[in-house]
Amino acid sequence: MSVSTHNRRTQLWVGCSLYLYLAITLFLPLAVIAMWAFYDPKVGWFPPNIVPRSFSVSAWREVLSDRQILPSAMLSLFVSTVVTVLTGLLAFPTAWALAQFPFKLKRAVEVFVLAPLIVPGIVVAVSLGEVFFSFGLSGTVLGVILVQTIGTLPLMIRILTATLEGIPKELILAARTLGASQRTAVRRIALPLAWPGFFAAGLLNFIASFEEFEKSFMVGAPQVQTLAVRLWSYLGGAVLVLPTAAVVTFILLVPMLVIFFIAERMLKEDVMASGLGKL
Amino acid sequence: MDCSISIRNLIKDFGSTRVLKGLDLNISAGRFVTLLGPSGCGKTTLLRSVAGISDPTSGEIWLGHRRIDGVAPEKRNFGMVFQTYALFPHMSIERNVAFGLEMRRVAKPDIARRVAAALDLVGLGQHARRLPRQLSGGQQQRVALARAIVIEPNVLLFDEPLSNLDAKLRDSLREDLRTLQQKLGITSIYVTHDQTEAMALADEIVVMKDGEIVERGTPVDLYRRPAFRFTAEFLGMTNVIDAEVRAGECRLPWGAVRPVENPDERNVEGIAIRPEDLSIESTDGEADGVIEQSMFMGAATHYWISVGGKTLRSIATGGHTAVLDNGQKVKLTAPPSLHLLRSFQPSPGAVS
Numbered sequence: 001m002s003v004s005t006h007n008r009r010t011q012l013w014v015g016c017s018l019y020l021y022l023a024i025t026l027f028l029p030l031a032v033i034a035m036w037a038f039y040d041p042k043v044g045w046f047p048p049n050i051v052p053r054s055f056s057v058s059a060w061r062e063v064l065s066d067r068q069i070l071p072s073a074m075l076s077l078f079v080s081t082v083v084t085v086l087t088g089l090l091a092f093p094t095a096w097a098l099a100q101f102p103f104k105l106k107r108a109v110e111v112f113v114l115a116p117l118i119v120p121g122i123v124v125a126v127s128l129g130e131v132f133f134s135f136g137l138s139g140t141v142l143g144v145i146l147v148q149t150i151g152t153l154p155l156m157i158r159i160l161t162a163t164l165e166g167i168p169k170e171l172i173l174a175a176r177t178l179g180a181s182q183r184t185a186v187r188r189i190a191l192p193l194a195w196p197g198f199f200a201a202g203l204l205n206f207i208a209s210f211e212e213f214e215k216s217f218m219v220g221a222p223q224v225q226t227l228a229v230r231l232w233s234y235l236g237g238a239v240l241v242l243p244t245a246a247v248v249t250f251i252l253l254v255p256m257l258v259i260f261f262i263a264e265r266m267l268k269e270d271v272m273a274s275g276l277g278k279l
Numbered sequence: 280m281d282c283s284i285s286i287r288n289l290i291k292d293f294g295s296t297r298v299l300k301g302l303d304l305n306i307s308a309g310r311f312v313t314l315l316g317p318s319g320c321g322k323t324t325l326l327r328s329v330a331g332i333s334d335p336t337s338g339e340i341w342l343g344h345r346r347i348d349g350v351a352p353e354k355r356n357f358g359m360v361f362q363t364y365a366l367f368p369h370m371s372i373e374r375n376v377a378f379g380l381e382m383r384r385v386a387k388p389d390i391a392r393r394v395a396a397a398l399d400l401v402g403l404g405q406h407a408r409r410l411p412r413q414l415s416g417g418q419q420q421r422v423a424l425a426r427a428i429v430i431e432p433n434v435l436l437f438d439e440p441l442s443n444l445d446a447k448l449r450d451s452l453r454e455d456l457r458t459l460q461q462k463l464g465i466t467s468i469y470v471t472h473d474q475t476e477a478m479a480l481a482d483e484i485v486v487m488k489d490g491e492i493v494e495r496g497t498p499v500d501l502y503r504r505p506a507f508r509f510t511a512e513f514l515g516m517t518n519v520i521d522a523e524v525r526a527g528e529c530r531l532p533w534g535a536v537r538p539v540e541n542p543d544e545r546n547v548e549g550i551a552i553r554p555e556d557l558s559i560e561s562t563d564g565e566a567d568g569v570i571e572q573s574m575f576m577g578a579a580t581h582y583w584i585s586v587g588g589k590t591l592r593s594i595a596t597g598g599h600t601a602v603l604d605n606g607q608k609v610k611l612t613a614p615p616s617l618h619l620l621r622s623f624q625p626s627p628g629a630v631s
Contacts, residue, residue, distance in 0.1 A: 030320040170365035173332045174423075177359040178430065188378075192369050276559030 036246035059243035076227035080209040095160035129218030140222035163197025282344030289338035311475040318486035358427030366411040379430035398430035417448040533567035548622035554592040566608035
């Protein structure tokens with residue numbers, strides 16, 4: 001709706017920069033791992049060759065012949081779905097309170113909520129691993145779900161708060177004067193308006209959960225192996241085995257692509273952008 | 280049902296700030312009352328308390344014989360129109376207007392009929408299926424109005440509904456609002472800081488300042504005979520002149536003497552002469568003042584006249600007279616009688 005006040009040169013410049021950024025951060029790495037995933041170990045790939053001299057699917061055969069891949073993928077889908085829903089349910093009341101009620105120390109509470117993000121993941125994983133062990137949650141699916149939820153909560157709360165803050169309070173008040181109870185006003189007015197933001201938050205949450213390794217490994221392994229944990233073993237222990245690692249990367253990318261494809265279908269471009277833009 | 284509103288000793292504190300200092304106000308059924316005052320005077324808080332979307336700290340609010348403070352807003356059956364329109368952006372115009380009826384579980388065919396009637400009433404019948412953002416600000420506010428009246432509310436509440444509109448739209452919507460309210464006869468409370476709007480719309484104006492009611496009256500009374508200097512200066516333009524009252528008569532700075540309408544007033548803080556009541560006439564001989572500046576406004580010409588070191592305003596209407604030059608000497612004619620103004624004293628014990 002907004003009318004651009006920038007001239008064409010600025011638009012061109014910004015557009016090209018964004019594409020360059022995308023190329024460097026997304027397509028270049030993808031291209032490199034694609035080549036690694038399909039290179040031929042019998043021939044090898046050595047400098048100064050920029051592209052391998054011959055290709056094969058041997059790395060794919062090795063990874064995909066693992067009978068544990070499919071169960072792990074199903075487990076991951078299940079865990080990530082539950083984690084996303086659980087995180088959303090837990091985050092909503094906090095986000096609602098933060099968005100709706102002005103109170104002293106509000107900023108302090110917000111910082112407090114985000115604080116866990118500062119601590120390096122491995123530190124959290126090790127210490128939480130101890131705690132979960134003492135609760136008897138080690139090696140259980142429930143334990144993995146809970147430990148992932150702990151990790152995804154702060155960001156979820158942040159995004160939901162931003163989304164809910166964007167809904168004018170007058171809309172809720174207007175609904176109240178028209179005869180809606182607080183609950184009905186939230187259900188009929190706030191939730192539909194917040195939905196794009198919630199959807200975006202859910203997507204990011206799902207992805208974060210799907211590729212989460214440290215905490216899932218500490219709490220779940222070896223009994224419970226999510227796809228990320230399972231695939232991690234293909235990275236090769238002491239030596240990084242690049243071809244299998246590249247295949248792993250591609251496998252982990254698949255659900256992300258599926259999700260974004262669905263997202264694009266379900267949301268109009270501008271709604272999606274406004275939801276994600278609030279990050 | 281008795282749709283009069285009675286407010287008794289209403290107090291509202293925000294933290295340590297008292298924004299409503301024990302207000303008493305009665306509004307008879309069917310009246311259109313505006314709450315007028317500068318920003319921060321508590322008018323919006325008072326309106327929101329009546330609507331039930333702000334909880335007063337203490338005091339009572341009555342709708343007829345029913346005490347309603349403490350009643351949830353959705354149980355009050357009051358229609359409210361907001362400054363920001365507050366239309367639900369994800370619903371069509373039709374569904375916005377239908378919302379209140381759906382909440383009341385009105386039968387579907389009745390909803391359709393009443394929504395159509397309400398939209399026709401505000402002249403937007405043909406836009407029923409559009410989304411709010413596809414309408415202009417003025418149209419959106421009409422939808423908000425339709426949404427508020429379709430539920431047949433006991434009371435209509437307006438929170439500066441015209442403030443976000445440009446001048447021309449504001450004028451036309453103001454007229455429509457007045458016509459509609461008179462046609463429907465719904466008790467209305469209208470908050471504004473715009474004195475023109477208040478005078479044009481209201482049966483009665485309640486002037487507020489710092490969480491208290493200064494005075495109330497019909498627009499004509501408040502404009503012509505305000506009790507307080509605050510009212511005189513807030514409602515329109517006025518010259519406040521130091522008064523010297525003796526034996527019921529007042530001597531004006533340029534020597535004219537006029538009888539005073541209310542000579543027994545206490546706490547006098549001058550007299551008020553409206554610029555349009557102070558007429559001027561150019562003279563070459565003995566003059567009362569000199570024109571400092573003039574401003575031609577089309578329908579009227581505004582003059583600033585220096586009288587004994589002070590500046591008074593005068594408004595000359597009628598397009599036939601020439602605009603007088605700066606420096607022109609003039610004689611002044613005051614209205615036949617004068618009105619003394621009191622100073623407004625905040626009530627004792629009020630926290631500011």
